[in-house]
Every structure is written in C-alpha cells, then in structure tokens.
Amino acid sequence: MAQNRDDDAQDNAKENGNLISSTRRGLMQGVGLGAALSLLGGVAGGGGLISSAQAAEAAFPQHKKWKIVFVNHVTTNPFFVPTQYGIQDACSLLGMDYQWTGSATSDAGEMVRAVNSAIAAKADAIAVPIVDPNAFDKPIQAALDAGIPVFAYNADAPRGKSNPRLAYIGQDLYLSGYQMGERIASLIDSGLVALFIATPGQLNIQPRLDGASDAIKKSGKKIDIQTVATGATVNEELSKIKAFYLGHQDLKGMFAVDAGSTQGVAQVMKESNLPSKGVHGGGFDLLPQTIQLIHEGFLDFTIDQQPYVQGFYTVMEAFTFLASGGLVGPANINTGLKFVTKSTVEPYLNTSTRYEGKTTKPQIVPMSGAIKS
Structure with a gap:
C-alpha cells in the first residue's frame, strides 16, 4: 500500500x-x-x-514536512512580527514547519542553548542571528556536523571573520549605517549629535553605528558624536532617550540604529517639538509610531530593512537546500535599504499588511502608481 x-x-x-x-x-x-x-x-x-x-x-514531489528552528535575540520585539509572518507564509507555501525561540533580552548564552536544543531535537534546519562575534562558532559547526544546515538572518559574523553558517539573509548592516551617516552629515553642519543603540557590541546593530560614525567623520564636519546605550526593551529605550535630551538640550540631532530606539527618538522629538528648534532625527525600521511621526514631520527619515523577507527568504533557502540534497548551495541575500521620508511615507500609512506586520490577514496588495527605487 x-x-x-x-x-x-x-x-x-x-x-x-x-x-x-x-x-x-x-x-x-x-x-x-x-x-x-x-x-x-x-x-x-x-x-x-x-x-x-x-x-x-x-x-515539487511529496516530501517530509521539514522543520526549521528560528533562534532569535529579542523574541518579543515588534520588529520581528513581519519576520514571523514571512516565516509562516513561506512554510505554508512549501509544506514546512517552524519554531520561534531564543532570548527576549539579547542573551547570547540563551540563544546558544536554543541552538543546541534544536540540534538535540534533530531539527531539519536552523536559522540564527549571529549577534556575538564568537559565541555561535562552535554550536553552528556542531549543527553542520550533525547534517543540519544553518543560516544567519538579520545579523552576521563581522567582516573578515569566518563563521561556518551557510549563508546570510539580511541587510548589509555597515553599509546601511554608513549611508545613514552620510544623510546625517547632509542635514547637520556642526554641533552635538546623539547616536542611540539598544545593545552596544551586538552584531545586528553595532555595524550600523560604526558605519554612521565613519561617514560622519569622513564628512569633515565639526559634528560631536555621542553614543548612548538605551537597552533591549522599548520602554527602557524611551526613558534613556528622554533623559539624554533633558541633559543635552543644545544638541543638533538624535538618530538611532535600532527599531525601538528610533521610535523613542520620534516620541521625544514630538514631545519637545524639536524640529521647530532646528533639531533633526532619524533611524531604522517601520514601527507604527515611527511611520506616523515621519508623516507628521517630527522625524526626517527611517530606513526600511524589510524584515518580512528576512524570514521568507531564509525558509526558501533552507527548503531549496534540503530539497536538492545540498546540491543547490545557499547564497547571501541582501534584503535591501530604503529611506522612508515624509514624501514617501504615504503607502506605509495607507495599507495594513502582513508584509509590514500591521495585520494578520494574508492579502495581495495592488500596485498603485509609478514604481520608486
């Protein structure tokens, strides 16, 4: 039978x-x-x-319902809501299953234990943001030795450092930070600029900070950069940003390299009406308040790194690797960089989709107007 x-x-x-x-x-x-x-x-x-x-x-012919374990560094952060929708949609499309696990507080040790648990449970594939330069080398190699393919998403090993993961799916983090730094230098000629970072040293955001600092320094402008650590939770980030502004009300700019801190910058910019005082602000990602406050003119820009496809493409790469018996080698995928400003923010306000994490409802969004790169 x-x-x-x-x-x-x-x-x-x-x-x-x-x-x-x-x-x-x-x-x-x-x-x-x-x-x-x-x-x-x-x-x-x-x-x-x-x-x-x-x-x-x-x-495709019938196949096992392969399971991919996604280890994450901030499992409850709203940034990763569209990532999880991307995972769900790709798994539904390809007949796969997934698990979402890891740490809620960017604890690398907790993440390593989650990787080891996935190996022990004989996962078919593992995806993990490499947020620490060394902590993931051995567990990833152990997974590969057990025949389990491992992919990095959202964060990768530092440039020039070897890590055995098969591919990285995510934004070019240093380049995105560098381009943000160039934008900052185009807005501000001199004075104090605060660069906020949730968790200094972590490889999902530290390269952005490094890139932004390098670009500002290369501009030759007399900009005094101060780096401020804000923490791993949105409430903590807002509190640190408020405190910094109250102690440095002569600043000329506030910019952030992570989603929660960017939302916090936008809130403080509005509460103190800082654009009217000549202060500029910006950052990363598409949390709803960030988008709304760009529309209202309190934030100059944010950068979209497209979290949905960081989940979707990772599942696709895992499936192709497994379906081909490893013959189709994984490739790095840069999920891109899009500056979102007041002139381009309307589509983000006028649609609610899984692609941006605003609704659970699957849908096809009709194209409208000319395509902007």
Whole structure:
C-alpha cells in the first residue's frame, strides 16, 4: 500500500510537471493566451487562480514536512512580527514547519542553548542571528556536523571573520549605517549629535553605528558624536532617550540604529517639538509610531530593512537546500535599504499588511502608481 501511494504521488507530480512544461512550451511556440490558461485548468481553481499549495505541489514531489528552528535575540520585539509572518507564509507555501525561540533580552548564552536544543531535537534546519562575534562558532559547526544546515538572518559574523553558517539573509548592516551617516552629515553642519543603540557590541546593530560614525567623520564636519546605550526593551529605550535630551538640550540631532530606539527618538522629538528648534532625527525600521511621526514631520527619515523577507527568504533557502540534497548551495541575500521620508511615507500609512506586520490577514496588495527605487 505504501509503495502504491508513493508511486501515485510520483505519477501526480510527474503529471503536474508535464502540464506546466507543456504550458510553457505552448507559450513559447505562440499558443494563444486563452489556450495557455486552459492548459493550466488542471492546476488552477476557478478563475484561473493558482493557490500556493497547488503551485508548490505542481513544482515539487511529496516530501517530509521539514522543520526549521528560528533562534532569535529579542523574541518579543515588534520588529520581528513581519519576520514571523514571512516565516509562516513561506512554510505554508512549501509544506514546512517552524519554531520561534531564543532570548527576549539579547542573551547570547540563551540563544546558544536554543541552538543546541534544536540540534538535540534533530531539527531539519536552523536559522540564527549571529549577534556575538564568537559565541555561535562552535554550536553552528556542531549543527553542520550533525547534517543540519544553518543560516544567519538579520545579523552576521563581522567582516573578515569566518563563521561556518551557510549563508546570510539580511541587510548589509555597515553599509546601511554608513549611508545613514552620510544623510546625517547632509542635514547637520556642526554641533552635538546623539547616536542611540539598544545593545552596544551586538552584531545586528553595532555595524550600523560604526558605519554612521565613519561617514560622519569622513564628512569633515565639526559634528560631536555621542553614543548612548538605551537597552533591549522599548520602554527602557524611551526613558534613556528622554533623559539624554533633558541633559543635552543644545544638541543638533538624535538618530538611532535600532527599531525601538528610533521610535523613542520620534516620541521625544514630538514631545519637545524639536524640529521647530532646528533639531533633526532619524533611524531604522517601520514601527507604527515611527511611520506616523515621519508623516507628521517630527522625524526626517527611517530606513526600511524589510524584515518580512528576512524570514521568507531564509525558509526558501533552507527548503531549496534540503530539497536538492545540498546540491543547490545557499547564497547571501541582501534584503535591501530604503529611506522612508515624509514624501514617501504615504503607502506605509495607507495599507495594513502582513508584509509590514500591521495585520494578520494574508492579502495581495495592488500596485498603485509609478514604481520608486
């Protein structure tokens, strides 16, 4: 019976594959669009729309429901809500399962224990932000030795340092910080500028701070940089930013390299109406208050690093690696950098999607207007 089921599954997959191949050939050979759509009728539902499950079934034979364990450094931080939606959507598409675990307070030891637990539980793949330059070398190698592929997401090993992870999926952190520093230097000619960072030294945000500092120094402007540690929770970050401003009311700029601190900067900028005093502010990520206060003119910019795809692409890479038996080698993916300003913030305000973490509802968002790079 089991053999018969396996044969049936292989036959079905072969039929679906032949169907899609014949459709592609038809399109290449000039078959009309209506005929091509009718060829897809066996895979598509009513109206010619193909569900994600049908598409995945047509593309791949039956497989084990592989489980990928995502270890995180701030498991409850709102920044990672869209990341988790990206994970869920990719797992649903590809017939995989996942676990979300790690530390709520950026404790590298806690994260290492979570990686070791995933190895002991025989996870099929592991994803982890490498937020410490050394702590993850041995556990990642142990996972690879056990035949478990490991991917870094959101944070990677420092430049020039070898780590055995297979690929990194996330923003080029130093470059994003450098470009923020260039933007700061274009806004401010001289004076005190505060750079806020939640957890100094952690590799998901420290490279941004380093990049921003380097760009400001390279500008040659007489800008006095002060780095301020704010903490791992949003409330703590806001409190530290308020306290710093009250003690340095002559400052010319407040900028942050993490989501929570950026929201805190935006709140303090509004509470004290700092733009009217010539103070500039900016930072990273798309927390709702940050977006709203950019719209209201209290923050000059924020930088979108697209957290949804940090989850989605990581699952895709793990699936491709597992499905190919390791023949398809993983590749680094830069999830990008987008400056969001008052002139470009409207689409973020006018839509509520899983892609930005604002709603649980799956949806396809229609394109509107010209595409901006």
